[in-house]
Amino acid sequence: MILDDQHYDVIIVGTGAGGGTLARKLAPSGKRILLLERGDAMPLEEQNISDVDIFQKQRYHAPEQWYDSDGEPFTPQMKYAIGGNTKIYGAALQRMRERDFETVNHQDGISPEWCLKYGDFEPYYTEAEAMYQVHGQSGADPTDPPRSGGYPYPAVAHNPTIQPVVEGIEQQGYHPYPLPMSLSLREDDPTGDSEVFGVAPALDYGNVTLKTSAKVTSILTNPSGTAARAVQAEVNGQPYLFMADIIVLACGAINSAALLLQSANEKHPHGLANSSDQVGRNLMKIHMSSIVEVTAQPNSGKFPRSVGVNDFYWGSDLFDYPMGHIQNMGGVLQDAIFAESPPVLSLITKFMPNFGLKQLATRSIPWWAMTEVLPDPKNRVEVKGGKLYVHFAVNNAEAHDRLVYRWLDVLKAVEKDSSLFSRSGLHPRGEVPLPVMAYQCGTCRMGTDSTTSVLDVNCRAHELDNLYVVDSSFMPSSPSVGNALTIIANALRVGDHLLERLG
């Protein structure tokens, strides 16, 4: 074991939406900050894949196996790299609605109230949108929460492929809005992410150190178990020990929970910070279906995401419960999650047997239907015999089905009498499978009661004075609009707390 000879003020484990953002927030303080990232820099050519290559199986999968409830191994769709999953995300950065922070009755149960409210997050959403250069248009979506200011950059125009569809949706009385997008304005790397807006600017400060290929394997505590003292990591395969006053986990909801569980010691026999037995529980990930419109003419397959629809977010005239969010996917040759939806592709292939993959991909306008999954203690991460198990069963399924069928009705009305669409009237669709880990959250939820939550209101572990978690683990519920902006805003909020604590 090599003992690092530095003593840091803060160690941050993971450089994704939570960790990368926190690093940038803390960097100007002059405190000694160490970032430990198990991945490496992701080459530009790998980031910008937007061709049939994207369908290459396992392209964006982590080089490891996890196990489902039946003990079947699978490789999760995750990116271990500087910037984490934001290196492959869609970059649609949306605020949670005000009501998302409250108790909401869903058809299948309750989405719990947060101990903080939208008003607590608003200043941090504003800071997050500025940091991630979000392009949007305020007031276009009737479900938008109140904002203290406009978006830092104007929304981007819809691509000609999607513009007539947007008009057709509007003609039915719905409210399609420009999807708020993080854009770097760089030609070689157009979408914003936590490397570009978090880690890279943090590294401009001499007090910030980044170690890559550094996989943290456990957190060590003081003998009484009241504080974290060090992290053990494998750096390029070599065991290392790093010490700090404050340790922050930002490994993503599944990996942070696993790290706490596998760091069990005499004082924390069931895993660090886990006397409540809540670590790893209440894993959520948005229930997503892809829905494809088949077009008569080819498009590039590479047009960007640009439109969202929240008219069914809180329900509809026929269904009194929340249903969720709709967004266009952009061209299918750009979406890493769609590439995981084999039922969709095999269906399309059936109807266009003479076309190659590229042709059929370029005759599609794909959509995501996204519905909140409710926290359920049985949906959980477990570590047994050194293996990571993900127990996950989708709930709130009727709300999702209703969203899908309602959206199909909208699309059919758009397509009626239009020469732009195939006459088949078919809409291949498919639900994303378990290995798609996008939008994972929960597992270490924040709350005021240490018997039902893992983290306090500052995202500090109830049981350890100096251990924090700033990735998506903290979320008590999972908004249908996506969670990256909320993770970023929360990291900025926790950053303010840490700056005060560090003095």
Ligand SMILES: Cc1cc2nc3c(=O)[nH]c(=O)nc-3n(C[C@H](O)[C@H](O)[C@H](O)COP(=O)(O)OP(=O)(O)OC[C@H]3O[C@@H](n4cnc5c(N)ncnc54)[C@H](O)[C@@H]3O)c2cc1C
């Ligand atoms: C294909 C895809 C598309 C998406 N599109 C959108 C979107 O359009 N809008 C949206 O809001 N959200 C989107 N998401 C979700 C969003 O990317 C995630 O919610 C967000 O990145 C999670 O942030 P995080 O900080 O929790 O974890 P991550 O961003 O996953 O970061 C975790 C980091 O920790 C590192 N790490 C893990 N374990 C260890 C360890 N033991 N030691 C050291 N380092 C470790 C990882 O390498 C990674 O860098 C998408 C996700 C995917 C996969």
